[in-house]
Amino acid sequence: MQTLRSRRSLLARLVRYSWVGLLGMLLTACHTDMYNQAKLQTYEPSTFFADGRASRPVVAGAVVVGQDEVDTFLNTGKIDGELVDMMPFPVTADLLARGQQQYTIYCSVCHGVAGLGQSAVAERGAIVPANFHQQRLRDVPVSHFFDIITNGVYRGDPTKDGYQSMFSYASRVKVEDRWAIAAYIRALQLSQNATVDDVPLDMRDQLGQ
């Protein structure tokens, strides 16, 4: 009799305090510390630095770990300070396809898809993009295009009314892609000045189809 009563009271106590567990469920909804953790993500502001930026600008003269030597043909397109008509690596169909893709993203905006120097963007302002099919640009070495993409174009006298007519794309297009674009521009030039003799004999019957 004694044991039975104590067992009942235990059960009754459990039932009586069962709502305490529910309180715990209420607490779970209030945890937001994981949503905004004590770490700084890209572009997140920070009060730690005076300018409020968590992403720090690169210190002048810093060298990226694993960065190439700057003064190579691959990175400048020049040998002994002279532009050379040569690629730093072999041109393959894959490279040209990559060049076409990158050209369409970054260059066609102004120079046009066919490289004629006409585009919807250029029409809107005083931009006069180069036509790649003019004789002057057909005669320049292929590394000329690499050099221009890397350094941009400056027009006029810097002390008077000079201005940067084309900005450098070095921060946007990586070195290999810049070369791929240069090779693709060469291919574009060839495409606009091709004759029947350039087509392999066994492919000629496909022409005009």
Add this chain to the structure above:
Amino acid sequence: MGQIFPRNANLLIRLSIFAGLLLFVELVLILGVYFRSNYFRQINVAVEQPIAFSHQLHNGVLGVDCRYCHVSVDKSYFANIPATETCMTCHSQIKTNSTKIAPVVESYNTGEPIEWIRVHNVPDFVYFNHSIHVNKGIGCSECHGQINEMAVVWQEQPFYMGWCFDCHRNPEQYIRPRSEVYNMNYVHPADQLQVGTDLVKQYGVASKEQLTNCSTCHR
């Protein structure tokens, strides 16, 4: 001393038991609907930016590729906001006197960053990676909607786990050819399931077990 409550108060008490239950259920439902509402999730709410930049004009009308500005989208976890240098590439020569461009010019000259307001955000415990998605055939518009038609950008999808799972459980329903990833007007073909299953195989998309594994998105 007479009775305080009249006899029919019994009925009121009985009714209020049911009313209380009903109220409780209602409260739960209202909360559930509220946390799923576009209001709470800030969906379809256009976010005004410090500069009146229009994706509709730049991408929709002029046809500037997404990657022209968001350079790192296919290389990094993060799709960058373009540097002011990127804006000035064109705007040093186009619309140079526009008052709308003036803050960009000022930022370019002083080096003070423009404080854009973030539209799409996920909690810090989600390790979302842009590059793996665009390189495996998930188009921009799949998550961001038709940005090419937005003069002011808004969030179009709920960036919640249940929504992520829609695709992580059935990638074949959402995948598209890599060449169409940056096409904002892409419409999935009628035989998407067939095409999608082939693309999932071709692009080596991870198995569904792996795609739904916690550590795929949480570390």
